[in-house]
Amino acid sequence: MLNVIEHGEPGRPQVLIAHGLFGSGRNWGVIGKRLADTFHVLCPDMRNHGDSPWFDSHSYEDMADDLAGLLDGPADVVGHSMGGKAAMMLALTRPDLVRRLVVADIAPVAYGHSQSHNIAAMKAVDLSGVTRRSEAAPLLDADDEVKSFLLQSLDVAEARWKLNLDVLDREMDRIIGWPEVSGRFDGPALFLSGGRSDYVRREHRETIKASFPQARFARIPDAGHWLHAENPRDFEATLRAFLA
Known part of the structure; x- marks a missing residue:
């Protein structure tokens, strides 16, 4: 259903990357191409973005279902900002499809920064x-x-x-919010933040650990919220170390 840009050979360990609000799979082209030496990387355009279909809703439950439809078995799942929340929802509702989870600069909480x-x-x-x-x-x-x-x-x-x-615009409260969701993801999870960003705060860690008990935390120096674009080499190196 979603438009997907692929990097690397099918049959290799799969990595699914979910972009943030106003982004597209193309935004992750540099990271995707570099990871292609080891992984089969899927960079979809999320619903209502890029070349993917438009829908009347934009909930995290819907986005998680969209991502689940791209996978036929467990994959490493990476998500940034809005895509990070979609990745978390996928891990909580379909843990059978998520081998390892990387959440870039977002927490499973409601924010107040409307876009x-x-x-x-x-x-x-x-x-x-x-x-x-x-x-x-x-x-x-x-x-x-x-x-x-x-x-x-x-x-x-x-x-x-x-x-x-x-x-x-109509779904903005849902996008910056976070729904009540049961479930727990017991697999490896990395919450990776920008050193200059305040999106993932120390007070969020208890909430994160409640749903992701194996969560680990790391920061990328010299980077803000768009950490993968501002410091791509350190982001890639951290990602490779965790996925290895």
Whole structure:
């Protein structure tokens, strides 16, 4: 169902990588290509993102079901931010499909940082005369770092965003929240945070351990919330060490 970019040879140990809000599987191309020497890496576009289908809902239960549909057996599952919550939901509801879990810079808690302002900024851009992404940049009211990231989801040829902005806006409380979920994942789990990020705090560890009793914690120095993009070499090295 989801659009998937694959790296590496089928038959190798499988790694599934779930991207964050406003992202796509392409965002993980560098990491995916480097891991391809050892793994078969699946980088899907999550629902309502990229080239995957659009739906009227965007719950973590739905996203976990989407990811489960890509797997025919246990895999190592990596998720960043929104994708990290989807990966956690998959591990809690379908532990038979998750061999090892890596959660990048997010905790199983509700947050207050709505991203609706970025959705409003994207909707406000008049794309009718835009022929290059560089022409859309000054029209997009966002911080420079965020602007560059958002523009990766602009389809200039079709004059559209490859994001279901209406549904993502309507479902924002679900996206930044975390539902009541029973279950426990007893497999190996790594919660990997950016050294400059405050998304995973010490007070979250008790909550994490309740659902993921084997959880271990590590930080990537010189990186914020987008740790895999800001310090990809250290992220890759930590990932390889854990998956080995």
